[in-house]
Amino acid sequence: xxxxxxxxxxxxxxxxxxxxxxxxxxxxxxxxxxxxxxxxxxxxxxxxxxxxxxxxxxxxxxxxxxxxxxxxxxxxxxxxxxxxxxxxxxxxxxxxxxxxxxxxxxxxxxxxxxxxxxxxxxxxxxxxxxxxx
Amino acid sequence: xxxxxxxxxxxxxxxxxxxxxxxxxxxxxxxxxxxxxxxxxxxxxxxxxxxxxxxxxxxxxxxxxxxxxxxxxxxxxxxxxxxxxxxxxxxxxxxxxxxxxxxxxxxxxxxxxxxxxxxxxxxxxxxxxxxxxxxxxxxxxxxxxxxxxxxxxxxxxxxxxxxxxxxxxxxxxxxxxxxxxxxxxxxxxxxxxxxxxxxxxxxxxxxxxxxxxxxxxxxxxxxxxxxxxxxxxxxxxxxxxxxxxxxxxxxxxxxxxxxxxxxxxx
Numbered sequence: 001x002x003x004x005x006x007x008x009x010x011x012x013x014x015x016x017x018x019x020x021x022x023x024x025x026x027x028x029x030x031x032x033x034x035x036x037x038x039x040x041x042x043x044x045x046x047x048x049x050x051x052x053x054x055x056x057x058x059x060x061x062x063x064x065x066x067x068x069x070x071x072x073x074x075x076x077x078x079x080x081x082x083x084x085x086x087x088x089x090x091x092x093x094x095x096x097x098x099x100x101x102x103x104x105x106x107x108x109x110x111x112x113x114x115x116x117x118x119x120x121x122x123x124x125x126x127x128x129x130x131x132x133x
Numbered sequence: 134x135x136x137x138x139x140x141x142x143x144x145x146x147x148x149x150x151x152x153x154x155x156x157x158x159x160x161x162x163x164x165x166x167x168x169x170x171x172x173x174x175x176x177x178x179x180x181x182x183x184x185x186x187x188x189x190x191x192x193x194x195x196x197x198x199x200x201x202x203x204x205x206x207x208x209x210x211x212x213x214x215x216x217x218x219x220x221x222x223x224x225x226x227x228x229x230x231x232x233x234x235x236x237x238x239x240x241x242x243x244x245x246x247x248x249x250x251x252x253x254x255x256x257x258x259x260x261x262x263x264x265x266x267x268x269x270x271x272x273x274x275x276x277x278x279x280x281x282x283x284x285x286x287x288x289x290x291x292x293x294x295x296x297x298x299x300x301x302x303x304x305x306x307x308x309x310x311x312x313x314x315x316x317x318x319x320x321x322x323x324x325x326x327x328x329x330x331x332x333x334x335x336x337x338x339x340x341x342x343x344x345x346x347x348x349x350x351x352x353x354x355x356x357x358x359x360x361x362x363x364x365x366x367x368x369x370x371x372x373x374x375x376x377x378x379x380x381x382x383x384x385x386x387x388x389x390x391x392x393x394x395x396x397x398x399x
Contacts, residue, residue, distance in 0.1 A: 081152075
């Protein structure tokens with residue numbers, strides 16, 4: 001990874017940590033701020049894109065489907081990119097959609113979390129049972 | 134007409150399916166593109182391997198050619214001369230003067246004996262068998278003994294670190310490099326002391342060859358065939374070559390050859 005990418009990586013990391021700390025501090029004090037959640041997901045997606053960029057730069061002989069980082073990053077990008085519209089369009093959904101949907105919209109996001117954990121389990125299996133992965 | 138709730142759910146399901154589809158396509162594309170790049174990477178490695186093998190073969194042919202030249206020169210200049218002298222003695226054999234005949238016979242026998250020894254030394258020094266069977270250290274010890282025997286040089290050969298096995302081809306090329314260095318010292322350096330030190334590190338093998346000869350100006354003589362051969366062979370082993378020479382003070386040649394990652398100690 002070159003120095004520019006390292007700088008970008010550091011910046012994204014710092015932003016993510018700051019947002020996470022902000023959310024942690026404000027948790028329960030006020031209504032959740034969805035704009036910050038959007039920003040957080042964008043940062044996480046940025047991290048993941050950097051990973052993909054990096055694996056394309058440093059191609060090795062390893063099968064990518066047996067690499068735990070690939071599954072972890074895919075899980076994270078899956079959750080952050082797919083839940084992004086739900087956070088971003090939250091106010092639109094609340095105004096335009098019937099209460100049945102708008103009140104339960106984050107249940108779908110929870111399904112994405114479950115799928116993300118399935119990706120993590122796959123990553124773990126790659127490490128513990130490399131021949132089956 | 135659908136009610137707003139059903140319409141919303143349909144819209145949501147379509148949206149989620151679309152997002153999932155985009156994600157799956159993204160991952161499939163990443164894997165596909167990565168595999169493509171990986172295949173190109175494997176092809177590059179294969180090409181590099183083939184070109185390295187070709188270079189190795191080329192170098193072996195050059196070494197062989199040089200060996201033939203050395204044999205031819207040695208036979209012509211040394212063994213041939215001795216045998217001619219022995220023949221001369223035998224031609225002048227005098228049956229009438231038995232005492233003189235005895236001396237001539239003894240001289241001839243001594244000269245033929247020397248020629249046989251020279252032939253056997255030549256055969257051993259040119260053969261790669263000693264390296265393949267006993268490794269480079271033993272082969273270099275043999276070279277050291279040969280030079281000591283000549284009585285012209287004070288030679289010091291030492292090894293430090295933990296010696297490791299190298300591929301026989303690598304050892305052979307390395308041995309020929311050192312032989313070339315020694316040849317250069319014997320022929321051109323007018324040295325009296327030769328020091329060779331081998332050091333095995335975790336990552337590389339370094340070989341230092343020093344002499345106290347007349348040295349040379351690096352800019353003038355670096356284009357000599359001998360040095361070019363040394364450089365070419367060092368490149369072949371992916372090694373580094375450093376030549377330091379000061380006129381009237383001697384020459385120091387340092388070789389650094391990377392060691393394989395999965396190495397076994399000798």
